[in-house]
Amino acid sequence: MSFWNPYLETLKREELNQIELTYFKKLFSYAKKNSLLYQEKLKGIEVESLKTLDDIKKIPLTDKEDLRRYQEIPPHPYGGILGVELEKVTTFRQTSGTTGKPVYVPETYESWQWRIEAWCHILYMAGFRPHHRVFLPFGYNVYVAFWEAHYAAEKLGCEVIPGGALDTKGRISKILEISATAMMCTPTYGLHIAEEADKLGIPPNTMGIERILCAGEPMPQATRKRLEELFSADVFDHIGGTEPCGWAGMCEAKEGLHIIEPFFLVEILDRERMEREVSEGETGVAVVTPLGRRSFPLIRFNTKDLVIKGKGHCSCGRTSQKIGEIVGRIDDLRKIRGVLFSPKTVEEVVRSSFKEISEYEIVVTREGTMDEITLKVELSYPPGEERERLIKRLGEALKTKTNLSFRISVEPSGSLPRYTLKASRFKDLRGVKNE
């Protein structure tokens, strides 16, 4: 195993804590001076009172709503979240706006390069090296998706091919034409490329892709392994977001994700009160502080990502704290017939044991006073009686994993939506009136 930054990646826990506290205090003072959001949020808290990392728990969390509120004031469009003069901003990014008004994120040349350096850790951990020819099958735009990946791959010395403005067939033929050896995409789009390549008579495992880094959606292990099987490639995950940057990545041991320390101070807090740091193996909400970004200082950002806290060590030799698993988004958790349900469980069932399902969608409705959950599936095969047995087996597997009885509806091939960025396979229509 080798490291991108052997010094940083093998520091002792006490050393990392000390460095992170120093960086946190620097950021605290900077934010209090330069960001209107934090001039108000940090009022009454003095930097001298931060003597250990535990002391930071007295600082209120920041959430997306805070950012939206402070963006309403000048200067347009960033408002009071800006940490530098407006004229220093060199790059505009924005969030997708799936939970409300988008957040506009200002980056300077410096902050953007800082993000890229953090991303170099993610790529290097995933085995990306200068000899890789990396294809990015994605139409880059106002979202941050794949921009960091692109520039970080370039910084590592890889040869990067932007694959936007092509349809899936065009991308497959470009991958073959230029003999790409690595790829970065959403898990959903990776599966779609495999499906389309198969339709063209090109087995995906003959395409020459040996390494894939996935982004944009939670990826259950079953999906990751399915992609590995389909492409005969090593497939890696990471976690991040527009506001906090990419903050953890998977190493070649493929057992959870390493937090990129000391770029990020990550707390994993109990989801009921958001106060207590959870123990190893426990699920909590990730609260992230990017420690070196000055264009948009962000302190204790509630990502609303549910993760399982992992070990503090790894067979790879890195000493950073690990995330055991990404559970999903808090926003996606629903109570259905009194049972707490996460859509990721369905993906795990579908991708681990039902290769016949090429696409699916979960729909929750309310009929009278009763919640109904339907799984719509597209099946690549089989017909007749075998299909009936498969549907019965699927229903049983879902019931075992979720404690809910699903209606299963087989849809015509190609009728369910396909996604290139964030897949949205879960629709909660309770409370939506039929016209």
Add this chain to the structure above:
Amino acid sequence: MNSEIKKEIEIITESAQRLMKLTQGNPALTKNIECLLTFVYILDFITPFPEK
């Protein structure tokens, strides 16, 4: 090792700041020095020196 690295980073920073003064009025030179200072900032960030 880090103390030597930190010393070199300081030297580059001071030198870049001196260059910045010398190149006022030449956007190409000042912009490239600004870029240099960006990477110096990152270099400094990724070589923290924990107190013993």
